[in-house]
Amino acid sequence: MTKPIRVIQFGLGAIGCAAARLVLGKRHMQLVGAVDRDPKLIGHDLGEVLGAGRSLGVTVSGKPAVLFGQTPADAVIHCATSSFLEAYEQFVEIVRAGLHCVSSCEEAMFPYYRYRDLAGRLDDLCIKRRCAVVGTGVNPGFVMDTLALVLTAACQRLDSIRVLRVVDAATRREALQRKVGAGLSEDEFHRLAQDKKIRHVGLTESLVFLADALGWSLDEVNEDVAPVIANKQVKTQFLAVKPGCVAGVRQFAHGVWQGRDVLRLELQMYVGAPQPRDEIEISGEPPLKLVVEGGVAGDSATPALLVNTLPLLVEARPGLHTMRTLGLPRIAL
């Protein structure tokens, strides 16, 4: 039997805690450390923080560099921010400590587009320290990008890809319901949208990941956000939306190549969305239409993607990876 992967959890928000709990149940993984900046968590036993019902003998640290120096480990699950710029210094610290890293940071799913130079530097450092880093999750990371790319393996010719993800935000955690603008007036929505405070981060990353893998040097990349207005009252566990108010968000990204609209990604996340689903439609030979009925549940699937990617990561060549350059995604044992 191979040795278990020794994992440090970096960030103990909802996704981070779910990932850490999942590691606890994996035969070939071992949870050896945790770090968070929240003073309410620092110093506590991780078992208590995770609600594991037992002490894990692992104390939550507030000092990543000290923790990395003192704890023999193989990999870090990083769940701390959506911003690659914010995550960058943390990645550097992780890689300098000789640790692999899988991150839920949305912009890290394909950092070569927005942060070409920094991504290149991180790749260099990874190679120097013989570590692998990748950003993943359910979206970006899986349903709107990796899964669509895998489907193209059945195609002789590919003309365009359209992906639609419809999420009923009422079934998701409160933070996400707030993030999509549920309950706001249209004016408030537009003000916050302008400040990029209402926005799913990662749609453009999914788009440019696909374009890169398909060899399409896009001439244009566009992204747009619009409110979905409730036409009747919608109540969730956490909030109520009056008719005429914002139920959530519709977000589009599209990519133009050689004058053609070759990539169209659309994400609808609003409370009360009917028929939640993921649809991938490929125009080509053969044409293909794939539907995940009900959609892939994000709160559950994102921690799964993070943990399931770890075994691929520790076997990958050193470097800053994308889901394209790792092995075949699958559940970790």
Added chain:
Amino acid sequence: MTKPIRVIQFGLGAIGCAAARLVLGKRHMQLVGAVDRDPKLIGHDLGEVLGAGRSLGVTVSGKPAVLFGQTPADAVIHCATSSFLEAYEQFVEIVRAGLHCVSSCEEAMFPYYRYRDLAGRLDDLCIKRRCAVVGTGVNPGFVMDTLALVLTAACQRLDSIRVLRVVDAATRREALQRKVGAGLSEDEFHRLAQDKKIRHVGLTESLVFLADALGWSLDEVNEDVAPVIANKQVKTQFLAVKPGCVAGVRQFAHGVWQGRDVLRLELQMYVGAPQPRDEIEISGEPPLKLVVEGGVAGDSATPALLVNTLPLLVEARPGLHTMRTLGLPRIAL
């Protein structure tokens, strides 16, 4: 730019010709040779055989070993037989010549189950000659196995997988319509089924591929074949099925692990099948149900899978591979 992959086409049946035509259109591939045992093809220009409308300057050979010795090449697309035993000597010849090989041989998709010893020997030879070999196609190779495995990457917990593929054989080539028994009486069907002359080869391979990847040491592997009886007349381009006669085949494979039916694959291939589709249903957390509407068209997708797997193969470590051990499947440029 990397050098193009120089390809030899081994076998010029329907799938082999389609794969070779596809290679012609790929920027990073070059068709440099072809071999077949049919005296009607040997000595002719490959362009003529493929209906390419031009001479390719490649003459169809009847002698693989001579061809391999005289033609600088990187890889072989092997489309000659469903049987690993029949293909084995051909694989040995290919690998001895230092060539990678992707094969449509159904039993080669997971040869470690039925031919453990021979598969091990071929793996050894691959390593010695620094070549990679893999069996793939749409089924087995993609819709009922690889795609299902990829979907598990979104799962925290996996309890069981059920895959259903429904193919309207009326939309497929004549050889396939005959192979599924369309037009036979029930008695004829059972006689031929007993002799294993009516049977889709590869369902068990898909099943044991999944079990192996998921760490399920199956206690039982069962496979069964039953006729689908037409309840009304069905006419295709090639044949007619009277009511009460056989329209095609239903084939099941299931795997039991720790007393539970953890894997169930069902393939329905008959003329006039309504609602053709591929369904993958995962019981677990989160539960997932994926549907490919209309199903992945086999005649078009199998050559695609073969050609699209080539770039993964030439970059893989030497050895006898499965789709699990190569990189992320995707369309080749």
